[in-house]
Each structure stands twice: as structure tokens, then as C-alpha cells.
Amino acid sequence: MKTGKVFLVGAGPGDPGLLTLRGRDILACADLVLYDGLANPLLLRLTDCPCERTARTQVGSGRIVPQQEINERLIMEARSGKHVVRLKGGDPFIFGRGSEEVAALKNAGIPFEVIPGITAATAAGEYAGFSFTHRDIASAVAFVTGHEDPSREATRLDYKALASFPGTLVFYMGLGRVQDICTQLVREGKPGHTPAAVVCQASLPHQQVVTSTLAELPAAVAASGLRPPSLIVIGECVDLRSACSWFEERSLFGQRIGITRPDHQSDDVAGKIVALSGQPIMMPLIEIRAIDEEQAAKADEVLGRLGDYQWLIFTSVNGVAAFFDRLWQTGRDARSAGHLQIAAIGPSTAAALKARCLRVDIMPDSFRAEALAESLSPHMSGQRVLWARASRGRDVLPQALTAAGATVDEVVVYRNDDVEQFDAEVVDLVRSGALDWVGLSSPSVARQFAKLLSLHQIAQSSLRTGIATISPVTSAAATAEGLDVAVEATTYTWDGIIDAIVKSTTLR
Ligand code: SAH
Numbered sequence: 001m002k003t004g005k006v007f008l009v010g011a012g013p014g015d016p017g018l019l020t021l022r023g024r025d026i027l028a029c030a031d032l033v034l035y036d037g038l039a040n041p042l043l044l045r046l047t048d049c050p051c052e053r054t055a056r057t058q059v060g061s062g063r064i065v066p067q068q069e070i071n072e073r074l075i076m077e078a079r080s081g082k083h084v085v086r087l088k089g090g091d092p093f094i095f096g097r098g099s100e101e102v103a104a105l106k107n108a109g110i111p112f113e114v115i116p117g118i119t120a121a122t123a124a125g126e127y128a129g130f131s132f133t134h135r136d137i138a139s140a141v142a143f144v145t146g147h148e149d150p151s152r153e154a155t156r157l158d159y160k161a162l163a164s165f166p167g168t169l170v171f172y173m174g175l176g177r178v179q180d181i182c183t184q185l186v187r188e189g190k191p192g193h194t195p196a197a198v199v200c201q202a203s204l205p206h207q208q209v210v211t212s213t214l215a216e217l218p219a220a221v222a223a224s225g226l227r228p229p230s231l232i233v234i235g236e237c238v239d240l241r242s243a244c245s246w247f248e249e250r251s252l253f254g255q256r257i258g259i260t261r262p263d264h265q266s267d268d269v270a271g272k273i274v275a276l277s278g279q280p281i282m283m284p285l286i287e288i289r290a291i292d293e294e295q296a297a298k299a300d301e302v303l304g305r306l307g308d309y310q311w312l313i314f315t316s317v318n319g320v321a322a323f324f325d326r327l328w329q330t331g332r333d334a335r336s337a338g339h340l341q342i343a344a345i346g347p348s349t350a351a352a353l354k355a356r357c358l359r360v361d362i363m364p365d366s367f368r369a370e371a372l373a374e375s376l377s378p379h380m381s382g383q384r385v386l387w388a389r390a391s392r393g394r395d396v397l398p399q400a401l402t403a404a405g406a407t408v409d410e411v412v413v414y415r416n417d418d419v420e421q422f423d424a425e426v427v428d429l430v431r432s433g434a435l436d437w438v439g440l441s442s443p444s445v446a447r448q449f450a451k452l453l454s455l456h457q458i459a460q461s462s463l464r465t466g467i468a469t470i471s472p473v474t475s476a477a478a479t480a481e482g483l484d485v486a487v488e489a490t491t492y493t494w495d496g497i498i499d500a501i502v503k504s505t506t507l508r
Helices: 021-028 041-046 067-079 098-107 120-128 159-163 175-187 217-224 236-244 267-275 293-303 317-329 347-354 369-379 396-403 424-432 443-455 472-480 494-507
Strands: 005-012 032-035 051-053 083-089 112-115 141-145 168-172 195-200 208-213 230-234 256-259 279-282 286-289 311-314 341-344 384-390 407-418 437-440 466-469 485-488
Touching: 005 021, 005 067, 005 098, 021 041, 021 083, 021 112, 032 041, 032 067, 041 267, 067 083, 067 098, 083 098, 098 112, 120 168, 120 195, 120 230, 159 175, 175 195, 175 217, 175 230, 195 217, 195 236, 208 217, 208 236, 230 236, 256 267, 256 424, 256 494, 267 279, 267 494, 286 443, 293 317, 293 407, 311 317, 311 347, 311 369, 317 347, 317 384, 317 407, 341 347, 341 369, 369 396, 384 396, 396 407, 407 443, 424 443, 437 443, 437 494, 443 472, 466 472, 466 494, 472 485, 485 494
Parallel strands: 005 083, 005 112, 032 051, 032 083, 141 168, 256 279, 256 437, 311 341, 311 384, 384 407, 437 466, 466 485
Antiparallel strands: 168 230, 195 208, 195 230, 286 407
């Protein structure tokens, strides 16, 4: 069997956008991903292969995986022919033991490649607003491990040299020893008034920055309850923060927002939330599935006689995808729809049609069934209309179009089902009040969210999650379930939901 290859990929410091292009390409064609506890799980969405976490420290009740075992696993998987990605937080060779993994691979004759990542320190500089080497302030920067006990004789770090280092000091893994580190530096002659800071969860939505002086940093850290992963930054550059910070000023900073869309459609919305410093929580409450055999037989029969119709109507991106997939699978293509007038409910649906080189003849200004019916009505007299729809949804459209003189047939092209189990982590976030917002994008999603609450005995009165709905119809469904709607989109899309949340958080 041909030996595979191991790719050590730097995952960057946290913000998923900070992965390199090479890292993204390699993830896309991996057979197995072994990732460490610092790699953002959102990056795992860039691959379809199995992903396993290798924790070298105890997480919850999880087992500690020794480094030796990780090395052996990499060798074994590569020998079985796999392309293995070893995804490591930050940069693989900066305090990451990447070089030990590589040495073991080389020793075993396994081909490998190492892809750098943005290390936590540089991200902390940019995302907290320090420039480590501002030319008026520092001409050098040192990355130092805080893991070693500075009071021990055996420490390999020369604190005297560090105290007189002519530049910025950045300590990794030092939070638990902040007192010792600061004391030792002062003892060796570094002025106690030197600006100092701790940056926790750099580049992530819950980034926290505590600034102080070298002498007072330990007390400031103790008072703020910071947790790892954190970096200690010591130097004049800390004073630049007020002039250079930006990340914490974006409108969704620190906000956890639940995306209830089907999983495969969440990435765009997640990207928008991340770009505003928020944290997307994927919590699909409905799923899109293929139609069953009976429905497929019916669909195929209709697709075989598209010539009977004058109009084709789509009310979702999923409808477009499923309709054309089915057309393709049954040996036809877009030309079968060439004679038809096409209507779409909104811009996303229209974009899905455009991707198939089809222009939309009618799209309402407001993206809901009533508005679509209103736009279509003047053209409906004596027309035969086909609506490519989901297995469930409202019946407003056929009723209104029939009333306007059309003959309407419906063809179910995909199933819209409730997810049967709710993710335990999501339930915990809702219960503890850590989920700041949830977007509800249809009446069935609203009912599902109410079901999640009742099934897990979370009283609506205790709910601290803000409810953002896509439209008045969804708000009505939510209200009927007893939910308190906090904000409603004015444009009936997921972008509209995010805009409504942004507006509300900036008003607060
Ligand atoms: N290879 C990684 C470092 C691994 S050592 C890199 O290049 O970034 C783990 C230490 O990195 C943590 O103890 C912490 O000091 C630092 N670290 C990693 N991610 C961080 C983050 N998002 N914010 C602050 N510190 C981080």
C-alpha cells in the first residue's frame, strides 16, 4: 500500500478566518484530522472527513492523550495510506511540540509537510491593539514560555537577561505563574511601572484584556478571573491599546448567536457573525432531506411533462437545488424549463437560479408568500403553474394563485423535517443563559425552539436568550408558542435577522 502523508497545519489563534489558504486546501482533501484543544472547531467544517480531538491536558472527564501516542497514531494512519492533518492551535512550531511530531515522522520515513499558522502572540497584538515593535517603543520582541517555574534553580530561562531585554516580552502558558514571573522580573531590575497586560482568548468573541503595570498585574489578573488560554505582554506597547484597538468595538463582540438553519446552510451566516466579532452557534432545528420513493416517483412524473406549464415557482434555495438535481438525475437538464416563466420569493432563491443561468421574471419586494402571490396575481388568468415546494409549509400561495385564475400544481422536491434530538451542548448554553440570541427563520423553527425548551424543562420566564425572528409570520408562530420576540427582521432573510440583532445590540 502507498504510504500517505502527514500535514502539520497551524490553525491560527482562534478566529477561523486566520487559517492560511494552504491550510484550507489541505483540510478540504484530508482523510483524517487530529486536532488539538486550541484549534477552533469551526475549522472542522472545512473538511468532510472524520475529526478527532487529541487533548494533551485533561478536559472535563476526557482522557489525556500522551504525545508519544499522538506520534504513533500519525505514523500508523499515514502508513495505512491516509492524508492526515494534524491541526494545531497557532503555529505548529511555536511552543506547539510540532517539531517533536515531525522528528518522529521523519524517523519513521513518513512524508510530511508543515504549514505555518498565526501564532497567538501576533494575533493578540493585532486584536488587542498593541504593536510589539512600534519603532518608537521597542526594537525587539521575545516569545517566552511561562511554563517553567522561575523560582526554581533549574529554570532554563535567564530572568536577568529577560529583565534587561530591550523590547516587548510575551509569555505563553504563563497565566498560572503570573505572580512569579512579574516578581522575578522586578527582582532582576525591570521597573515595576512597566506597562503590562494579559490577553485571554485572543481573536475570539470572548477576548478579554486586562492592562496594568508589571508590579500590579498579578492583583489585576486575580481580580478579573481570567482563564487560559492567555498571554502576558510586558512593555510600553501595552499603552498603544487605546489608539489601536478595534476588535472589541465591532457590533456583535461577545455575543453568542444560535443559527437554527439546516447545518449545510449555516456557513454564510456564521461568517457574518464572526466578521462582527460574534460567536456563531450551529444549532440546526430542522433538516433538509431527500424525498422518499413515492414522492420521487410523483416528482419524476411531473418533471416529464413540464411542457404543460407556463410558470414555475420557487420559494426557497433548497427548492431550486432539489428541483434541478432531480431534473439532472432523470437525464434532463435546465433546457426542460426553458419555456417557463420563473418566479422566486426572494434574492437568495433568485441567486440560486442565477447560478443555474436562469433569470427570474418575478420577485416581490417583500420576501414572503403573500407578496409573491400579489406580484403574480395579475399574470395568472388561465395559466398553469407549478410550485416546487418542501414537504411542509404554508398554503397561502396556491390558494391566492387559484383565486387569481391559475391552475396550480405542487411538486414536493425536498423534505423539511424537524431534527429529532437537540444537541446537549446547545441545551446547556440555553439553560445557563450563555446563548445571547437565537434566530428563528420559520414557523416550524419557532415551534421547534419552543419544543427544545419544554422538553428540557427550561421555563420561558427564565429564558435569557433573545429571540430574533425573520418575519411577522414567524413572530406570530413564536408568540403562539408563548415565546417573547425581542426583534424582528425588516428584510425577511437571515441577513435581515442578523441586522435586527445588530441594531438592537448597538441601541443597548
Ligand atoms: N502553538 C501555539 C501555542 C501553543 S502553547 C501558538 O503558536 O499560538 C499554548 C499557549 O498559547 C497558551 O497557554 C496561551 O499562552 C497561548 N495561546 C494560544 N491561543 C491563545 C489565544 N487565543 N489567546 C491567548 N493565548 C493563547
